[in-house]
Amino acid sequence: MSVSDTMDLAGQARARLGPPWRLLLVGLILMVIGVAVAARVERSGGVDLHDVRFTADDGTVFSGLLYVPKTATADRPAPAILAVHGYINTRETQSAFAIEFARRGYVVLALDQRGHGYSGGAATTKGFGGPEGLAYLRSLDMVDRDQIGLEGHSMGGWAVLAAAAAMPDGYRSMVLEGSSVGAPFAPDGTTAWPRNLAVVFSRYDEFAPLMWGVPSGAAIGESAKLRAAFGTGQPVSAGRVYGDIAAGTGRILHSPPVTHPGDHISVVAVGHAIDWFARTLQGGRPLPATDQIWWWKEGATGMALVGVFVFLLGAFGCLLALPPFAALRGAPVRGSAPADLRWWALLGLTSFIPPITFFLVNFTNPPPLPVSAVFPQQITTWLMIWALGNATLALVLGAILGRSRPEPRKPWGLAALLALATFAVVYGAVVVAGLALVDFRFWVLALKPLSLSQALAALVYLPGFTLFTCVSFRGLAGLLRGRARGAQYAVAVAGLALGFLVLTGGQYVYLFATGRLPAVTQALTLIVAMQFVPVLAALAVLAVYAWRRTDSYLPGALLAGLMATWYMVAGTATHFAG
Numbered sequence: 001m002s003v004s005d006t007m008d009l010a011g012q013a014r015a016r017l018g019p020p021w022r023l024l025l026v027g028l029i030l031m032v033i034g035v036a037v038a039a040r041v042e043r044s045g046g047v048d049l050h051d052v053r054f055t056a057d058d059g060t061v062f063s064g065l066l067y068v069p070k071t072a073t074a075d076r077p078a079p080a081i082l083a084v085h086g087y088i089n090t091r092e093t094q095s096a097f098a099i100e101f102a103r104r105g106y107v108v109l110a111l112d113q114r115g116h117g118y119s120g121g122a123a124t125t126k127g128f129g130g131p132e133g134l135a136y137l138r139s140l141d142m143v144d145r146d147q148i149g150l151e152g153h154s155m156g157g158w159a160v161l162a163a164a165a166a167m168p169d170g171y172r173s174m175v176l177e178g179s180s181v182g183a184p185f186a187p188d189g190t191t192a193w194p195r196n197l198a199v200v201f202s203r204y205d206e207f208a209p210l211m212w213g214v215p216s217g218a219a220i221g222e223s224a225k226l227r228a229a230f231g232t233g234q235p236v237s238a239g240r241v242y243g244d245i246a247a248g249t250g251r252i253l254h255s256p257p258v259t260h261p262g263d264h265i266s267v268v269a270v271g272h273a274i275d276w277f278a279r280t281l282q283g284g285r286p287l288p289a290t291d292q293i294w295w296w297k298e299g300a301t302g303m304a305l306v307g308v309f310v311f312l313l314g315a316f317g318c319l320l321a322l323p324p325f326a327a328l329r330g331a332p333v334r335g336s337a338p339a340d341l342r343w344w345a346l347l348g349l350t351s352f353i354p355p356i357t358f359f360l361v362n363f364t365n366p367p368p369l370p371v372s373a374v375f376p377q378q379i380t381t382w383l384m385i386w387a388l389g390n391a392t393l394a395l396v397l398g399a400i401l402g403r404s405r406p407e408p409r410k411p412w413g414l415a416a417l418l419a420l421a422t423f424a425v426v427y428g429a430v431v432v433a434g435l436a437l438v439d440f441r442f443w444v445l446a447l448k449p450l451s452l453s454q455a456l457a458a459l460v461y462l463p464g465f466t467l468f469t470c471v472s473f474r475g476l477a478g479l480l481r482g483r484a485r486g487a488q489y490a491v492a493v494a495g496l497a498l499g500f501l502v503l504t505g506g507q508y509v510y511l512f513a514t515g516r517l518p519a520v521t522q523a524l525t526l527i528v529a530m531q532f533v534p535v536l537a538a539l540a541v542l543a544v545y546a547w548r549r550t551d552s553y554l555p556g557a558l559l560a561g562l563m564a565t566w567y568m569v570a571g572t573a574t575h576f577a578g
Contacts (some may be wrong), residue, residue, distance in 0.1 A: 020317025030307025063118035086154025127162030189229030302442030330551030466561025
């Protein structure tokens with residue numbers, strides 16, 4: 001081969017790889033900057049961050065992030081706080097609270113609940129891991145055992161209440177964020193227990209009926225459970241201190257203007273927790289409650305999460321341009337045929353049937369496939385059943401309504417290899433970032449490396465989710481053919497995410513207008529559905545990007561199945577301990 005031939009081939013390769021390489025580079029830059037900024041914020045104020053494991057008496061291994069101010073030593077022990085996340089979240093969800101507590105001189109253990117994140121055991125059992133977390137925190141020589149606070153969000157509140165019940169003298173004060181004393185999972189509160197209690201329950205909290213037995217978060221002051229814990233026969237007034245902090249009977253209520261998951265990204269909610277521990281624990285650094293920097297970390301990891309997606313698109317395009325994947329390359333025939341009534345009907349069915357069926361599911365009930373060693377995650381099992389049901393329904397409707405044209409055939413094995421190679425590159429980047437103890441997250445949307453048990457579970461759930469993405473992407477391809485190129489991304493996003501946006505958004509509009517959810521709404525189902533809007537929009541973009549470069553739904557659908565399974569398995573709870 002001559003030099004000119006070599007240069008010509010190199011030029012052709014650059015032409016094929018140019019746009020994907022730019023996406024790859026942009027994605028990498030976003031990830032690197034996001035991880036670097038987040039890591040710096042997490043350690044702000046002279047804080048060391050450690051990934052810790054400890055073993056409980058029953059053999060369960062627990063995971064946590066331990067924030068240790070450099071001022072905390074065995075010679076000068078510091079006050080400490082146990083911070084616990086809620087159901088189907090992980091330790092990083094508490095980062096806003098943990099960062100601000102640590103900046104103020106507290107040693108902080110952000111715990112993975114039992115059966116969540118990298119902690120073993122079965123979720124919702126044995127005190128949720130709260131007693132074990134408090135025992136571990138008390139065992140550290142840099143901790144002042146007389147100045148320990150407990151903070152938990154949602155189910156994490158029940159975890160710290162379990163810790164308080166197990167060790168009544170092992171802590172000094174508590175903050176319940178979006179949580180409650182009493183049924184269904186905690187002992188009843190009294191004027192003496194738990195010690196020095198702050199209740200931060202948001203005005204639009206979706207779980208007000210479950211947590212406090214009131215129709216809305218705004219009515220929490222009227223809750224009989226709350227009034228009993230505060231020792232008053234009148235409605236509890238927000239912002240007023242009840243009882244005596246010095247005697248351990250202090251009580252206060254706050255009601256930020258956010259939702260249940262909104263507590264995690266609320267300067268007001270975080271500020272109330274900061275203020276209560278400043279009042280009830282001694283030895284902390286006196287920073288104003290309004291002096292908060294956690295949102296820099298949240299923005300940085302959010303930017304990194306966007307970077308992962310951009311990097312994913314770039315990696316797919318670059319790998320596709322390589323010679324081994326030449327058989328997969330192709331371009332759809334361009335067109336701008338008018339959309340007829342049948343097309344609009346198909347778009348509407350594609351968009352709205354999945355969310356309608358989704359809201360029929362009550363994720364708090366056991367799924368038809370019992371939790372077991374094969375299907376260890378209750379929420380993920382429900383989602384798989386929902387996905388398989390919708391895939392079956394779509395196939396039946398497709399057979400009835402007919403297809404406009406057959407899809408080009410592509411080699412399945414090669415498409416699967418491309419999807420696996422792309423996934424491996426992206427997963428490797430997330431693993432490397434994890435070395436800095438940073439996940440790719442914004443709010444409750446997150447990607448993080450799988451534990452071994454989660455990886456094995458993902459293999460079981462993968463076929464069901466991949467069938468769903470294959471059927472969905474195939475339907476999208478039929479809708480995209482003949483559409484103007486500039487409208488294709490909008491059509492795909494509408495097809496996958498618009499229905500979820502309308503139905504989820506409508507329920508939240510009702511909540512903000514009336515203070516309560518519609519009577520038919522299941523709070524947990526709504527909160528899970530909220531995540532589907534950005535997730536399905538991202539999958540829609542992937543569907544169009546891959547289809548334009550392969551003239552096939554298949555490679556993008558297989559990659560989407562891998563990504564969706566990873567996202568769902570890594571971020572939810574395991575209910576079977578094995």
